[in-house]
Amino acid sequence: MFKMKRYLCLAVVLVFALSVMLSGCGGSKPTDAEKTSDAEVSTTGGDEESSVPKDTVEIKFYSVADTQPDMQKINDAATEYLKDKLNVKIIAENFGWGDTYTPKINPMLAAGEAIDVVFTSNWAANYRQNAVAGYFYELNGLLEKYPKIKEIVGADFLNGSAINGKNYAVPTNKEKVHNWGYLLKKDLVDKYKIDAANIKKMEDLEPYYEQIKANEPGITPLLTVQMDATWHLLDWDNISDDDIPGALYNDNRDTKIFNQFEAPESIAMYKKMREYYKKGYVHPDAATQDNVNEEMRSGKYFSVVQPLKPGKAEEMFTSTKIEWVQVDITPPIMSNRETIGALLAIPAKSKNPERAFQFIEMLYTDKFLKNLFVYGIENEHYTKVSDNVVKLTDNQGYMAGNGWRFGDQFKDYLLDNEDPEKWVKFEEYNNKGTALTSLGFAFDSSNVDNQASACKNVIQTYYKQLFCGAVDTDATVAKMSSELKAAGADELIAEMQKQYDAWLTETGKK
Amino acid sequence: MLTTTKSSQGGFVKEVKNSWPLLVMLFPGIIVLLINNYIPMLGIVIAFKKYRLLGNFFESIIMSDWIGFKNFEFFFKTPNAFIITRNTILYNILFIFLGLVIPVLFAIALNEIRNKMFSKLYQSVMFLPYFISWIIVSYLAYALFSIDSGFINANILVPMGIDKVSWYFEPQYWPGILTFFQVWKYTGYNAVVYLAAISGIDSEYYEAAAIDGATRWQQIKHITLPMLQPIMIIMTLLAVGRIFNADFGLFYNVPKNSGALFGVTDVIDTYVFRALRNSNNVGMAAAAGCYQAVVGCITVFTANFIVRKIDNDKALF
Numbered sequence: 001m002f003k004m005k006r007y008l009c010l011a012v013v014l015v016f017a018l019s020v021m022l023s024g025c026g027g028s029k030p031t032d033a034e035k036t037s038d039a040e041v042s043t044t045g046g047d048e049e050s051s052v053p054k055d056t057v058e059i060k061f062y063s064v065a066d067t068q069p070d071m072q073k074i075n076d077a078a079t080e081y082l083k084d085k086l087n088v089k090i091i092a093e094n095f096g097w098g099d100t101y102t103p104k105i106n107p108m109l110a111a112g113e114a115i116d117v118v119f120t121s122n123w124a125a126n127y128r129q130n131a132v133a134g135y136f137y138e139l140n141g142l143l144e145k146y147p148k149i150k151e152i153v154g155a156d157f158l159n160g161s162a163i164n165g166k167n168y169a170v171p172t173n174k175e176k177v178h179n180w181g182y183l184l185k186k187d188l189v190d191k192y193k194i195d196a197a198n199i200k201k202m203e204d205l206e207p208y209y210e211q212i213k214a215n216e217p218g219i220t221p222l223l224t225v226q227m228d229a230t231w232h233l234l235d236w237d238n239i240s241d242d243d244i245p246g247a248l249y250n251d252n253r254d255t256k257i258f259n260q261f262e263a264p265e266s267i268a269m270y271k272k273m274r275e276y277y278k279k280g281y282v283h284p285d286a287a288t289q290d291n292v293n294e295e296m297r298s299g300k301y302f303s304v305v306q307p308l309k310p311g312k313a314e315e316m317f318t319s320t321k322i323e324w325v326q327v328d329i330t331p332p333i334m335s336n337r338e339t340i341g342a343l344l345a346i347p348a349k350s351k352n353p354e355r356a357f358q359f360i361e362m363l364y365t366d367k368f369l370k371n372l373f374v375y376g377i378e379n380e381h382y383t384k385v386s387d388n389v390v391k392l393t394d395n396q397g398y399m400a401g402n403g404w405r406f407g408d409q410f411k412d413y414l415l416d417n418e419d420p421e422k423w424v425k426f427e428e429y430n431n432k433g434t435a436l437t438s439l440g441f442a443f444d445s446s447n448v449d450n451q452a453s454a455c456k457n458v459i460q461t462y463y464k465q466l467f468c469g470a471v472d473t474d475a476t477v478a479k480m481s482s483e484l485k486a487a488g489a490d491e492l493i494a495e496m497q498k499q500y501d502a503w504l505t506e507t508g509k510k
Numbered sequence: 511m512l513t514t515t516k517s518s519q520g521g522f523v524k525e526v527k528n529s530w531p532l533l534v535m536l537f538p539g540i541i542v543l544l545i546n547n548y549i550p551m552l553g554i555v556i557a558f559k560k561y562r563l564l565g566n567f568f569e570s571i572i573m574s575d576w577i578g579f580k581n582f583e584f585f586f587k588t589p590n591a592f593i594i595t596r597n598t599i600l601y602n603i604l605f606i607f608l609g610l611v612i613p614v615l616f617a618i619a620l621n622e623i624r625n626k627m628f629s630k631l632y633q634s635v636m637f638l639p640y641f642i643s644w645i646i647v648s649y650l651a652y653a654l655f656s657i658d659s660g661f662i663n664a665n666i667l668v669p670m671g672i673d674k675v676s677w678y679f680e681p682q683y684w685p686g687i688l689t690f691f692q693v694w695k696y697t698g699y700n701a702v703v704y705l706a707a708i709s710g711i712d713s714e715y716y717e718a719a720a721i722d723g724a725t726r727w728q729q730i731k732h733i734t735l736p737m738l739q740p741i742m743i744i745m746t747l748l749a750v751g752r753i754f755n756a757d758f759g760l761f762y763n764v765p766k767n768s769g770a771l772f773g774v775t776d777v778i779d780t781y782v783f784r785a786l787r788n789s790n791n792v793g794m795a796a797a798a799g800c801y802q803a804v805v806g807c808i809t810v811f812t813a814n815f816i817v818r819k820i821d822n823d824k825a826l827f
Contacts, residue, residue: 110792111567129791134563284657288678288766348563446560449791450584457590460784461769470679471770487587 053087057352059359061092062108063119063405064101068094070376070397077377081369086358092373094400101125109135112349116356119405120169122241122340127161128442130345131168137346139167142357152364152408160339163442169345170360174409175309175426176339177332177433180232182303183296183313186323188212188219196327202230202272205303209281212302221281223301224273225292229467231269232305235330236260237436238337239443239496243459244452245489246496250333252437255504257497259489261459262481270466270473277469286468296320310425314418332433339439344406363407370411374403382413391416441503448495451488458483554803556796557581581797590781595805598777601688601761602753608693610746613700614738618730620701621708633705636698644759647691651764655687679770688775691764692757700745707741708734743817750813754778754806778802 068074071093078090095101105125108115110133120127120136130136143150143158150158153173161171182205189196192208199205209221224230227242236247239257247260260266276282289295296304297320306312313324344363346356362369375382375390376398382390390413392399403412410423419425445452462480465471503509526533558581559574585591616636623629639647654661655677663674677683715733724732756777765775767784782798818825 110561110563112563112565112570133561284674284676285678287770288652288656288768290767349566449794450580450587453584453791453794454587454590457781457784461772463769465679465768465770470676483589486589 052084053355056087056089057355059088059090059116059352059356060114061090061117061359062105062115063092063094064097064124065094065400065402065405066096068398068400070381073380074372074376074398078369078372081372082359082362086355086362088355088359090359097124106130109347113347114349114351115347116350116352117360118345118347120343120345122337126241127169127340127343127345128163128240129445131163132444132446135348136168137348137350137353139170139346139357142354143167143170146357146361148361149364157339160336160440161343162440163444169340169343171339172342172344172404172406172409173364174342174404176430177334178307178309178338179328179330179332179433180235180305181308181329182327183306183316183324184303184327185299185301186325188216188302189325196325199327199329201329202233209276209279209302213280216302218300219302220283220300221302222276223292223295223304224282224286224468225289225295226464227467228292228305230273230305231266231467232307233329234260234263234265234269235333236263237333237335237438239438239441239500240445240452241456243463244456244492245459245484246443246493248436248438250330250335250436252434255437255500257493257500259484259493261463261484262477267473267477270469270477273467273469274471274473275469282468284470287464287470293320296322310429311419311422314415317417332429334433334435334439336436336439336441342405360406364411365408367411370403370407371413373406374401374412376400384413385416389414389416389420437504437509438500440507441500443496443499448488448492451492451495454487455484455489455492458487458489554796554800556793557800558797559793561792561796577793581791581793582801584794585798585801590776593773594776594778594781597774598754598756601685601756601777602749604689605692606746606749606753608689609696609700609749610742612693612697614704614735614742616697616701617704617708618734620705621734622726633698633702636701638698639695640699642695644757644763647695647760648763648766651687651691652766678766678768681771681774684765684771684774688760688764692760695760703745704738704741707738711737747813747817751806751810753809754802756780758783 075090075092078092079088082088082090095104101119101124105118109118109125109130119125120130122128149170153171157171157173157176158167161167161169182199184194184196188194192211194208205221212219212221222230235250237250238244238260239246239248245259245261246257247263248255248257273282277284277286283289283301292304295301296316299322306316308326308328313326316322316324344360346353346360350356363373364370375392378384380393381395381398382392385391392415403409410426414420414422458480461483462476466473466476466480553571556571556574558576558578559571560577560580561574562570564570564573620629620633623632642650652660655663657663657674657676657678660677662677667674675683677687711734715737716729719729719733756779758779761775761777762780762783765771768775778798778801782795814825814827
């Protein structure tokens with residue numbers, strides 16, 4: 001009895017101590033509740049359009065890009081600028097790139113947090129999945145009411161991002177086609193007198209790889225990091241994510257969906273990379289490297305496969321401080337990769353979707369606002385060289401850049417190292433691309449979620465070592481195939497085919 | 511507790527009467543426990559639902575469609591379910607065994623060091639790895655095992671005329687490597703627990719043994735180890751309770767997420783993380799969590815049952 005009492009006493013003390021600790025943690029909760037009720041009150045009467053709304057509302061704007069120390073200054077400047085236009089308080093924040101952004105934003109969306117504007121795409125905070133799950137506000141009504149975005153982006157491009165005729169997000173007005181090719185390190189191109197115009201396929205670089213391997217100790221001829229590999233030169237028209245089986249050829253030859261990871265072209269590519277790996281053209285640690293920008297900055301590589309567009313080499317100079325020569329390999333193509341490559345959506349739980357949409361519209365129409373979020377504050381983060389050309393200052397407080405993330409990129413100032421004709425070339429490039437038949441098709445994976453997740457897991461197990469040639473091709477492909485079969489890849493692809501055929505008939509493309 | 515259940519109803523009422531102030535003090539704790547640990551458990555229904563956003567978070571949970579065990583399919587569809595369950599359990603059994611034997615040996619050895627300054631120094635040095643994050647450990651490992659410039663390949667194997675080993679592609683080495691880092695990181699911490707228990711042993715036992723002519727070894731065998739037994743059992747039982755929770759930091763960071771190694775490095779936590787971090791499927795995440803919790807719970811009860819069969823007093827409950 002005595003022993004039990006002693007234990008009871010101890011338990012009581014422990015529990016009490018714990019409860020004091022925990023109640024200390026919970027102290028901030030009531031303020032949160034107060035905040036939301038305030039916000040709710042202030043939403044009333046937000047429907048005036050002609051004049052400036054009388055009530056100030058908060059707009060939470062979450063995007064990709066690295067976190068910036070001076071973000072608060074930008075928010076203050078934007079709030080000040082919009083005071084007599086939209087009367088909103090801007091709370092913008094960046095959450096890093098894909099791998100850090102997605103795991104932060106997805107739970108917020110799933111939990112129904114009141115965010116107003118959010119970046120989404122096929123590579124970060126997956127647009128289709130989140131739209132289908134009901135996390136985004138349907139924008140068709142607002143797009144009719146405020147037609148400027150449609151005019152700027154173009155109805156075709158806008159429809160490319162629609163799901164069953166419904167728009168859940170608006171795409172950035174930027175390059176609308178893509179192609180793949182190499183960036184070659186300029187000093188080595190000059191040294192070995194390489195004529196970039198003569199390089200049409202990956203084999204054309206082999207003689208130079210051999211020379212560089214022999215004569216340039218410390219330089220690896222070819223950089224492959226995760227998916228940034230020669231595999232992209234096959235340019236599959238992927239139906240879902242890049243690491244989910246199911247693709248079409250990129251030349252509209254037929255409408256049959258197949259597993260691109262086991263296609264003969266892919267296997268030939270794996271074998272080629274195996275040969276490169278054995279010859280030492282690829283870094284032995286390639287399969288464990290994970291940051292392509294960091295490796296490019298190191299200056300230890302001769303070539304790297306990248307998605308290209310006019311001025312890509314100059315753009316990469318800003319983030320790598322290395323001069324590159326751009327070599328186009330695949331033809332320009334307009335595919336779903338572009339239409340859902342960078343979008344802004346309004347989460348379903350936004351308290352002020354209309355005001356949020358007006359804010360998004362201003363990112364397309366207002367040059368000052370757009371550049372504020374790209375380059376920061378004039379004379380603090382950049383200085384003007386001429387009317388449309390700017391030079392970055394040494395102040396590193398705001399270096400978000402990447403104007404392709406939202407709004408109208410053609411409204412961005414040009415950097416002093418960029419081609420003054422950049423936007424004209426963008427237009428030309430856009431007109432050059434062929435549109436794929438599948439443009440506008442959105443796969444709804446909800447019937448085969450299990451298979452898609454399981455297949456993705458299998459692909460993630462094998463793709464890195466196959467893409468860089470670190471393992472024996474045949475044995476690894478055989479293992480991958482049998483695991484994909486078990487994971488339900490066939491059912492997944494059959495479902496894709498079924499939906500695609502139905503869509504083709506529906507849109508009259510067949 | 512046993513005394514309460516054994517005594518009659520009257521005894522229980524009397525107990526309440528006698529110690530009601532203590533029981534009242536228990537209430538805040540029980541409420542916190544309910545709110546923090548029991549109410550969230552209702553969320554387990556998400557594992558059986560096709561979660562969609564249909565209102566606020568709670569409304570969404572209630573209104574989403576019931577789909578039974580469909581969320582569990584992705585997990586059991588491939589041989590992965592077996593492999594990762596096997597990995598999780600085997601690694602943890604090994605870690606529990608080594609986490610018991612090695613720290614106890616070190617604790618006894620440290621206790622035998624007469625120079626207090628050295629004893630403290632060794633203890634601190636051993637404790638240090640515990641504070642190093644797994645992320646940093648993963649880079650220490652990379653410095654050793656990098657294929658191109660790692661210490662082992664570049665400074666040991668190549669000078670000896672042996673071919674470089676592609677560490678990050680050859681699974682056979684990894685059970686050993688992972689075990690090494692786990693032991694390296696936690697030995698110091700566990701040793702301190704046992705060291706504290708040893709210093710709590712009454713020195714009169716040792717004096718009496720010394721007078722009777724017991725050697726050092728006999729003293730350890732007949733005094734130290736038996737006195738350490740209760741704490742050893744508690745520590746082991748606590749570890750057994752977590753046998754289904756793999757150390758995510760170790761298994762995710764140290765092998766650098768290399769696909770070729772998944773066969774021996776993938777455990778439930780890493781599998782779920784990789785499968786779900788991009789797909790944003792709340793239902794599947796909940797399903798995997800539910801599986802882990804249910805099997806973990808079964809393991810604890812089984813372990814406790816076995817202990818109770820052997821020695822009733824030593825069981826946790």
